[in-house]
Amino acid sequence: MARFDATEQIGVNAVQQIVLKELGWIFREQPVIDMGIDAHIELVDEQPTGKLIAVQIRTGPSHFTETDDAYIFRGKLTHLDYWTNHSLPVILGAHFIESGETFVHVDANRVKRTGKSWTIPIPKANRLGAGTRDAVASVFDGSPAQQRMRKLAAPDAAHQGRREGFS
Template identity: 90%
Template sequence: MDLISVALVDKQPTGKLIAVQIKTGPSHFTETDDAYVFRGKLTHLDYWTNHSLPVILVAHFIETGETFWVHVDANHVKRTGKSWTIPIPKANRLGAGTRDVLVSVFDGSPPQQRMRKLAIDEPLMRHISEGGKVSVELEDWIHKSLGRSTVQVFIHDKDGNQTLTQEWVQYFTGYNVKALAEALFPWSVASVDEEFYEVHNEFDEDSGYFVLSGEPDEVYPYANSGGEVNCHRLKLELNELGLR
C-alpha cells in the first residue's frame, strides 16, 4: 500500500495523507454495466478499514490506459462469507479533475487529520522522546510569491550520523520557514539546528546577512544558492501535543 500526500490546496500545505491500494488488469475484477467489482480477503478488508488513514482502491487497466477509484468504507463494502466485494464505479475515473473530489472524501475533521499525522510520524516522535535528534532541511525562495521547498527529514543516531528518512516537494504561501516546519509537523517546535550550523554555516557575523538577536524563535539560513534560495536546517523537538 502506498501513501500519497495532499500537499497543496489553495496554495497552502495541508499535511493530509491518504493510502492507496492499486490493482492492475481485468483478472482482479468482475465487470458490470456500471462498475468493476473487486473481491478480496476479509483480512485485507479489516486492515484497510482499520487503517489510520483513509484508503482508496484503484483499478488500472493497462490495455486501455483507464484508471478508476473508490473509497474503501463500510458503505461501499459487501461481505460474502470468507470474502468481500466492492464496486468501483465507472463514473469514478481517476484523472486531473479528481483532486477536489479526493480532498472532499478525505478531508475529515481537524482532530481526525491530526491523529492521522501523528500515526505516520510516531517513529520520529518516539526517536526524540528517547533522546534522539530529528532535523528537517527546508528551502526559502526569497524572490518567489509561491514558496517551494524540498523537504528532507533526517534522523540522527547517538554518534551524530544522519539518515534521510523522508523527502518530498512542498509548495506553500503565507508561511515563514519556522511556521512551515511546524505546520508540516504539528507535534513539533522548530528551531535552528545549532550543531549543524557550527559545521556548515557559510556566513559570518560581519557579512550582515543575518544577525542573531537572541530570540529563541529566530530562524536564519546557513547557506544561500545563487542569491535566490536560502537553505535552512531546523531541529524538531516535541511540543505539548507530541508529548502526550
C-alpha cells in the same frame, strides 16, 4: 509462468502519473514490504498540507468482474480489516493496461461482506483524474474515528515538543 511480470508496477506508475500531472499532489510509493498499501498520496493546496491517504492499486482485469456501470473488486477479509483499521483513509485504484484507464473507489460505505470475502463496486464514472479531484480530496479528512484520533493526538504532540525543549 513468466519469471518476471511488470503488471502491478505498471498500475502503480499509471496512478503516480495521474496524481502528479492531473491532480498536482505528492505521490510516495511504498516499495518495501507491501502489506496492502502501494503508496501514500499527500494533498497539495498551493502548499503540501500534511494530509495523507493510502492507496492500494490493482492492475488488470483479473482482479475485477465487469458490469455495465462498474468494476466489482473482490478481496480477502484480512485486507479489508487491514484497510479499515489503518490510521489513514484507504482508497482502491483499478488500472487497466489495455485501455490505459484508471478508476478509483472512494466510498467505503459501499463495501459488502460476503462470508469469506468482500466486494466493492468501482463505478466506471470514477475515472481517476481532474474529474474525480473533489471526490478523492474529500477522503483526506478521514473517517469520524480518524478525525477524533487526530484531534486527540495533535494538541499533545504540539505541547510535548515544548515541554522537552524542542521548538
